[in-house]
Amino acid sequence: MLKIENLHASINGKEILKGVNLEINPGEVHAIMGPNGAGKSTLSSIIAGKEIYEVTAGKITFDGINLLELAPEERACAGVFMGFQYPIEIPGVSMVNFMRTAVNEHRKYRGQEPLLAADFLKLMRDKKALVEIDSKLTNRSVNEGFSGGEKKKNEIFQMAMLEPKLAVLDETDSGLDIDALRIVANGVNKLKTKDNATIVITHYQRLLDYIVPDFVHVLYQGKIVKTAGKELALELEDKGYDWIKKQFD
Amino acid sequence: MIIKEEIKNIVSEFEALHSGQFASVVAATPAFLKNIYNQSIAKFKSIGLPNRKNENYKYLDIANLFTKNYEKAITPTQVKVDINDIFKCDVPELDTNAIIILNGFYFSPDGNKINTLPSGAVVGSLSQAIIDYPELVEKYLNKSAEKSDEGLVALNSAFIQDGVFIYVPKDAKLEKPLQIIHLMMESKSIMAQHRNLFVFEEGSEGKVVICDHSLSPSEFLTNSVSEIFAAENAKIEVVRMQNEHNSSKQLTNTFIDQQKDSDVIINTLTLHGGTVRNNLFVNLNDEGCQNRAYGLNLTDRNQQVDNYVYINHAKPNCHSTQLYKGVLDDEAKGAFSGRIFVAPDAQKTEAFQNNNTMLLTDDAQMRSKPQLEIYADDVKCSHGSTSGQLDEDALFYMKARGIGDKEARMLLMFAFAHEIISKISVEPLFERVNNLVEKRLRGEMSRCNNCMMACDTNQKNN
Numbered sequence: 001m002l003k004i005e006n007l008h009a010s011i012n013g014k015e016i017l018k019g020v021n022l023e024i025n026p027g028e029v030h031a032i033m034g035p036n037g038a039g040k041s042t043l044s045s046i047i048a049g050k051e052i053y054e055v056t057a058g059k060i061t062f063d064g065i066n067l068l069e070l071a072p073e074e075r076a077c078a079g080v081f082m083g084f085q086y087p088i089e090i091p092g093v094s095m096v097n098f099m100r101t102a103v104n105e106h107r108k109y110r111g112q113e114p115l116l117a118a119d120f121l122k123l124m125r126d127k128k129a130l131v132e133i134d135s136k137l138t139n140r141s142v143n144e145g146f147s148g149g150e151k152k153k154n155e156i157f158q159m160a161m162l163e164p165k166l167a168v169l170d171e172t173d174s175g176l177d178i179d180a181l182r183i184v185a186n187g188v189n190k191l192k193t194k195d196n197a198t199i200v201i202t203h204y205q206r207l208l209d210y211i212v213p214d215f216v217h218v219l220y221q222g223k224i225v226k227t228a229g230k231e232l233a234l235e236l237e238d239k240g241y242d243w244i245k246k247q248f249d
Numbered sequence: 250m251i252i253k254e255e256i257k258n259i260v261s262e263f264e265a266l267h268s269g270q271f272a273s274v275v276a277a278t279p280a281f282l283k284n285i286y287n288q289s290i291a292k293f294k295s296i297g298l299p300n301r302k303n304e305n306y307k308y309l310d311i312a313n314l315f316t317k318n319y320e321k322a323i324t325p326t327q328v329k330v331d332i333n334d335i336f337k338c339d340v341p342e343l344d345t346n347a348i349i350i351l352n353g354f355y356f357s358p359d360g361n362k363i364n365t366l367p368s369g370a371v372v373g374s375l376s377q378a379i380i381d382y383p384e385l386v387e388k389y390l391n392k393s394a395e396k397s398d399e400g401l402v403a404l405n406s407a408f409i410q411d412g413v414f415i416y417v418p419k420d421a422k423l424e425k426p427l428q429i430i431h432l433m434m435e436s437k438s439i440m441a442q443h444r445n446l447f448v449f450e451e452g453s454e455g456k457v458v459i460c461d462h463s464l465s466p467s468e469f470l471t472n473s474v475s476e477i478f479a480a481e482n483a484k485i486e487v488v489r490m491q492n493e494h495n496s497s498k499q500l501t502n503t504f505i506d507q508q509k510d511s512d513v514i515i516n517t518l519t520l521h522g523g524t525v526r527n528n529l530f531v532n533l534n535d536e537g538c539q540n541r542a543y544g545l546n547l548t549d550r551n552q553q554v555d556n557y558v559y560i561n562h563a564k565p566n567c568h569s570t571q572l573y574k575g576v577l578d579d580e581a582k583g584a585f586s587g588r589i590f591v592a593p594d595a596q597k598t599e600a601f602q603n604n605n606t607m608l609l610t611d612d613a614q615m616r617s618k619p620q621l622e623i624y625a626d627d628v629k630c631s632h633g634s635t636s637g638q639l640d641e642d643a644l645f646y647m648k649a650r651g652i653g654d655k656e657a658r659m660l661l662m663f664a665f666a667h668e669i670i671s672k673i674s675v676e677p678l679f680e681r682v683n684n685l686v687e688k689r690l691r692g693e694m695s696r697c698n699n700c701m702m703a704c705d706t707n708q709k710n711n
C-alpha cells in the first residue's frame with residue numbers, strides 16, 4: 001500500500017531524513033518509535049504533504065501512485081490521514097462545517113454527490129459514539145480551547161469520519177488520561193479492517209498493549225535503524241535507546 | 250496631492266451654487282434651516298475640504314475626489330421606470346417598511362412622504378418633516394453636526410434638502426426593523442448629499458437597516474450625514490450595508506448622540522465600493538451609556554475603504570467597544586483610525602478597541618491608527634490592531650483533511666468575517682448578510698450595478 005524508498009528530506013538546508021525505507025501492506029499495524037528529534041513527525045508530515053520540507057532524494061508510492069506529486073488535499077482524498085502531534089486550533093470554523101466540507105470534498109474526489117444534511121448528521125452521531133467524543137466539543141470551533149487530550153480524541157473522531165486507507169497517528173497517545181487512551185485505542189481498533197493500515201508513532205509501550213503492532217521500527221538520526229515484532233517495544237521500554245544509539249554514534 | 254488653490258476653486262464652485270441655483274430651489278425654506286445653510290456654508294468656506302495634510306485624512310485625498318465634474322443633485326430625480334418594480338426586496342420581514350432615497354431625495358411613488366406607524370413612530374422624508382413637524386426638526390437637526398469641524402459635514406449641512414426622518418416617541422418600539430435604501434441611479438455622473446435624522450425618545454427602541462447601492466454604472470459621489478439621537482434608556486441598532494460599484498465614491502458621516510443609560514449598536518458592512526470613507530462620531534453625554542461600533546470591509550482590486558471612529562466618553566460609567574475587521578485582496582487599501590477620548594471626570598470608563606485585518610496579497614495595504622486620549626485615572630481602556638495573512642498551519646490542517654486550497658481559504662476568511670456578521674441581531678438580515686459575505690469572498694458576487702442586497706435587477710429588466 002505504502003512504499004517509502006531511500007527517502008531523504010531536509011528543512012532550511014538541514015537534512016532530517018537520511019534514507020528511510022518502509023513498506024506497509026493492507027491490514028498491518030506499524031509502530032514507529034525513536035528518541036526526540038529523530039525525525040518521526042518529519043516523516044509523517046512528508047507523507048501528509050507539508051510543503052516546508054524538501055524531499056531531496058527517494059520516493060513514496062501509495063497504491064502504486066507517486067504520492068509526492070499530489071497536493072496534501074489530494075493525498076487526504078486518496079486515503080492518507082495524518083493525526084497531528086499538535087492539532088491546530090481554527091477559531092471561527094465550526095467542527096460541523098469543517099467536517100461537512102472535508103467529507104464532501106472526499107465524496108467529490110470519488111465522484112459522489114454531497115451528503116444530504118440528515119445523512120451527514122447521522123454520520124456525525126455514529127462516529128461520535130464510536131470514539132466517545134462529547135457533543136459539546138463537536139459543537140465548537142475546530143480544536144479551539146480544547147484540552148490537549150480532547151484535541152487528540154478529536155483527531156481520532158476525524159479519522160473515523162473520513163475512513164482513510166492509511167492512518168499515520170503521530171503521538172496520538174501523548175496527553176491522554178488512562179480512560180481516554182483506552183477509548184482512543186478502541187476507536188482505532190474498531191476502525192481497523194483487512195484493507196486499511198495504521199502507523200502509530202509513540203513513545204510509550206502502553207499504547208501498544210491496546211493497538212497491537214505487527215512491526216515496531218526505531219527511527220534514529222533520520223533512518224530506520226531497527227525493525228522487529230511487538231516485543232521490541234517492551235525491550236525499549238525496559239532498556240531505553242542507549243543500546244541502539246551506541247551502535248550508530 | 251491636491252493643492253490649496255484647487256481646493257479653493259472647488260469651494261468657490263459650491264459657494265456659487267449655494268447662492269445661485271440652490272438658493273432659488275430652497276427659497277421657501279423656514280428660517281431655522283436658512284440659518285443652518287448660512288452658518289454651514291461660511292464654515293465650509295473657512296475649513297474647506299480635507300487633503301492629506303489633515304492628520305485624519307493622511308491616506309485618502311478627499312479633495313481629490315471632488316475634482317471630477319459631478320452634476321450636483323439639488324432637485325429630485327424624475328424616474329420613468331417604477332423603482333419599486335426594479336427593486337423588490339426579498340429579505341422577508343424587511344420589505345414592508347422599505348424607504349427609498351434616490352440620489353439624495355425621498356422617493357415616493359404614491360406621493361405619500363411621511364407616515365405615522367401604529368407604534369406612534371413617524372417615518373418618512375426629512376423635507377416633509379420640515380413642513381409637518383418643524384419644531385421637532387428644529388430641535389434636533391444639525392445639533393450634533395454643528396459641533397463638528399469636518400469640512401464634509403459643513404458641506405452637507407449647507408445643502409440640507411432631504412433624506413430620512415425617523416421619530417420614535419417615548420417608550421415606543423418600532424414594530425419591525427426599518428429598511429432604508431440609498432440608491433444612486435443616473436445616466437450622468439452626479440454628486441448627492443442625503444441627510445438623515447433619527448430621533449429616539451426616552452425608553453424607545455428600534456432597529457434600522459441602511460443599504461447603500463448604485464444602480465447605474467455612472468460615477469457617483471455621495472457625501473451624507475446621519476444624525477442619531479438616543480435619549481435616556483433608548484435602545485438602537487443600526488446596520489449599514491454598503492454595496493456600491495467600483496466607480497462610486499462614498500463619504501458617510503454619522504453622529505450618535507447618547508443620553509443616560511442608552512444603548513446603541515452600529516454595524517457598518519462594506520461589501521463593495523470604489524472609495525469609501527466612513528466617519529463615525531459618538532458622544533456619550535451621560536452616565537451608563539453603552540456604544541458598540543462594528544465594521545467589516547471586504548475589498549479587492551483598487552478599492553479603498555477608510556473608517557474613522559471618534560468616541561467621546563464625556564461622563565463616567567460608560568462602555569464602548571469598537572471592533573473593525575477587513576479582508577483586503579489584490580491592491581486594495583484600507584485605513585482604520587480610532588480615537589477614544591476620555592474626559593477628566595469620566596471615571597469607570599470602559600473602552601475597548603480592536604482592528605484586525607487579513608491581507609491576502611503582498612500588495613494589499615492596511616494602515617491602522619488607534620489613539621487613546623485618557624484624562625481620567627480610574628478607567629479600563631485597551632486597543633489593539635493586527636494585520637496578517639491567512640494562518641498557514643490552519644490551511645495545512647484543513648488540506649490534510651481533504652479540503653482544497655480555495656475552500657480552505659474561504660473557510661478561514663469566512664470565519665474571520667463572521668465575528669462581525671454575528672453581531673447583527675436582525676434575524677433575516679443576519680442570514681442574508683451571511684450569504685452575501687460568503688458569495689463576496691468566493692468572488693461570485695457580480696461586480697455589476699445590481700443591488701445584491703435586495704433584488705436582482707437583471708431578472709426584472711430582461
Ligand SMILES: Nc1ncnc2c1ncn2[C@@H]1O[C@H](COP(=O)(O)OP(=O)(O)OP(=O)(O)O)[C@@H](O)[C@H]1O
Pocket residue numbers: 011012014016034035036037038039040041042043085
Ligand atoms: N522548521 C524547522 N527548522 C529547523 N529544524 C527543524 C524544523 N522542524 C523540525 N526541525 C528539526 O528536525 C528534527 C526532527 O524533528 P521531528 O519533529 O521530526 O522529531 P520527532 O522525531 O517527531 O521528535 P519528537 O519525538 O520530539 O516529536 C529535530 O531536530 C527538529 O529540531
Ligand SMILES: [Mg+2]
Pocket residue numbers: 040041042085170171
Ligand atoms: Mg514528533
